[in-house]
Amino acid sequence: MKSCKVVLLVLVFLVCVSCGGDMVWGKDDPLARWQPDFDPTGAKYVYLLSCVGHPAIEGVAAGYRIRDRLWRETNGQLYVDFRPLSQLGGEKDVINKLKFGAVQGMMSSSVAAANIAPKLGIVNLPYVVDTFEKLNDFRNNEKLWGPFRDAALAQNIQVLDFTGYGSYGWATTTPVATVEEGRRVNFRIAQAPVNIDSYKAWGLKFSVLPWPDVPQALQTGVIDGLDHTPIVCNISKKFTVARYYTELNYAQGLYVHLVNRKWLNSLPEELRKIFLAVVKEESHDAREMTKKQQLAQVEAARADGVTFLKLNHESDAFMREKSEQVYRIWEKKVGPSYLELVRKELKR
Numbered sequence: 381m382k383s384c385k386v387v388l389l390v391l392v393f394l395v396c397v398s399c400g401g402d403m404v405w406g407k408d409d410p411l412a413r414w415q416p417d418f419d420p421t422g423a424k425y426v427y428l429l430s431c432v433g434h435p436a437i438e439g440v441a442a443g444y445r446i447r448d449r450l451w452r453e454t455n456g457q458l459y460v461d462f463r464p465l466s467q468l469g470g471e472k473d474v475i476n477k478l479k480f481g482a483v484q485g486m487m488s489s490s491v492a493a494a495n496i497a498p499k500l501g502i503v504n505l506p507y508v509v510d511t512f513e514k515l516n517d518f519r520n521n522e523k524l525w526g527p528f529r530d531a532a533l534a535q536n537i538q539v540l541d542f543t544g545y546g547s548y549g550w551a552t553t554t555p556v557a558t559v560e561e562g563r564r565v566n567f568r569i570a571q572a573p574v575n576i577d578s579y580k581a582w583g584l585k586f587s588v589l590p591w592p593d594v595p596q597a598l599q600t601g602v603i604d605g606l607d608h609t610p611i612v613c614n615i616s617k618k619f620t621v622a623r624y625y626t627e628l629n630y631a632q633g634l635y636v637h638l639v640n641r642k643w644l645n646s647l648p649e650e651l652r653k654i655f656l657a658v659v660k661e662e663s664h665d666a667r668e669m670t671k672k673q674q675l676a677q678v679e680a681a682r683a684d685g686v687t688f689l690k691l692n693h694e695s696d697a698f699m700r701e702k703s704e705q706v707y708r709i710w711e712k713k714v715g716p717s718y719l720e721l722v723r724k725e726l727k728r
Contacts, residue, residue: 410434410465411435411464411465414435414441414444416447416448416451418451418456420451420456420459420461422456423451423456423457423458423459424457424458425457425458425459425647425651426458426459426461426484427450427458427459427460427461427484427485427643427655428461428463428468428483428484428485429443429446429447429460429461429462429463429483429484429485429486429487430463430464430466430467430468430469430474430478430483430485430486430487431443431462431463431464431465431486431487431488431635432464432465432466432470432471432489432591433464433465433487433489433545433635434464434465434615434616435464436615437545437611437612437615437673438543438666438669438670438673439487439543439544439545439634439635439666439667439669439670440464440487440543440545440635441666442487442543442635442662442663442665442666443460443462443464443487444462445662445665445666446460446462446658446659446662447459447460447461447462449658449662450654450655450658453654453658454651454654454655457651458647458651458654458655460485468483470590471486471488471489471492472492472495474486474488475488475492475495475496478537478638478640479535479536479537479640480536481536481640481642481643483640484639484640484643485637485638485639485640485643486637486638487543487635487636487637487638488635488636488638489570489633489634489635489636490503490504490542490632490633490634490635490636491504491570491571491572491574491575491633492570492571492572493634493636493638494572494573494574495572495573496531496532496535496537496638497531497532497534497535498531498710498713498714499527499528499531499713499714499715499718500528500531500532500539500636501572501573501574501710501713501714502528502710502714502718502719502722503515503518503528503542503631503632503634503636504572504574504575504631505574505578505631505703505706505707505710505719506578506630506631506699506700506703506706507630507631507699507700507703508631508722508723508726509631509632509722509726510547510629510630510631510632511547511629511632512544512547512632512667512670512671514632514726515544515632515634515667516667517725517726518722518726519541519542519664519667521725523721523725524721524722524725524726527715527718532638533641536640536641536642537638537639537640537641538638538639538640538641538644539636539637539638540637540638540639540656540659540660540663541637541659541660541663541664542634542635542636542637542663542667543634543635543637543663543666543667543670544632544633544634544635544666544667544670545609545611545612545633545634545635545670546609546610546611546612546632546633546670546673546674546677547609547610547627547628547629547631547632547633547674548607548608548609548628548629548630548631548632548633549607549608549609549610549625549626549627549628549629549630550562550565550567550605550606550607550625550626550628551605551606551608551610551613551618551619551622551624551625552565552604552605552606552622552624552625552626553598553604553605553621553622553623553624554604554624555624555687555689556605556624556626556689556691557626557689557690557691557692557695558691558692558694558695559582559583559584559691559695559698559699560695562582562584562605562626562695563583563584563585565584565585565604565605566585566586566587566602566603566604566605567579567584567585567586567587567603567605567606567607568586568587568588568589568594568597568598568603568605568606568607569586569587569588569589569607570588570591570607571588571589571590574706574710575588575607576588577705577706577709577710578630578703578706579607581702581703581705581706582699582702582703583702586607587602587603589603594606594618595618598618598621598622599621604622605622606618606622608633609633609674610625610627610674610677610678610681611670611673611674611677612633613625613681614677614678614680614681614686615677619681619684619686623685623686623687624686624687624688624689625681625686625687625688625689626688626689626690626691627688627689627690628691628699630699630703637659637663707719707723
């Protein structure tokens with residue numbers, strides 16, 4: 381057992397190094413504060429759950445809250461072996477493991493989830509599910525939620541729910557309050573088809589980079605802008621270099637909770653009911669926590685000297701108008717009737 385702990389600590393250290401000191405690390409084991417206060421060795425069922433994020437983000441920490449509740453409410457029958465910080469590999473690798481059951485669950489970033497089933501990309505289309513309120517409306521409307529939940533069934537994957545990491549905008553090394561100023565910036569965007577199509581439609585320069593490559597690229601000037609949320613930018617110390625943030629709020633960053641369907645169906649009915657109920661309740665609570673965390677992280681960043689900006693009216697209108705090009709591309713992937721329904725139901 382002692383040797384296993386040593387191996388785990390070495391693995392976590394290597395993850396820290398590969399991320400360039402990217403998140404909030406402790407002096408020793410970065411996950412020490414989230415260790416269970418129970419011995420899971422007697423569990424009849426183990427749910428191996430992966431996530432790339434750091435549990436300092438409330439939407440990631442939900443994995444630990446799910447773990448602890450399920451242990452209590454199943455009387456120690458079900459143990460959620462939650463592995464954040466990419467301990468089980470990058471998202472593309474984990475998605476493949478999830479399909480075949482080598483990993484039973486995954487809290488996938490919403491930008492990566494579109495690679496599993498195109499319909500999952502609807503939550504990242506610009507200015508569609510773009511506020512916390514619309515996100516909850518989307519989740520609570522069965523006409524919208526049902527097709528999203530079932531989008532990956534052909535891949536042996538079920539969508540259970542989602543948590544979040546905040547509203548997307550731009551962290552930059554120079555102030556950006558207009559599209560013209562934005563055109564002088566090279567933005568890092570995620571390895572995701574929706575993002576690529578959006579930036580092409582907006583006519584902005586971008587580089588597709590894996591997340592672990594971002595710190596060095598930002599520090600060396602390979603990129604001078606970052607498409608992400610204020611929660612992630614502040615917690616991961618991106619604001620130490622990029623001292624400006626443009627609050628676009630064009631999409632919500634999500635962790636989509638995916639489960640291997642065969643594993644889910646293998647659970648006894650009573651355990652499965654408890655499992656699904658706990659994931660749903662904790663995901664809802666995490667979304668509420670994310671709203672509060674975003675306000676707190678913005679306030680903390682402002683106090684540290686980060687300048688927050690908004691696009692002027694003309695530039696905001698331009699971004700929204702050009703986003704229609706993205707809808708025309710993606711309606712073929714998600715289904716024109718579904719996209720029309722989502723936009724109509726969430727119009728505010």
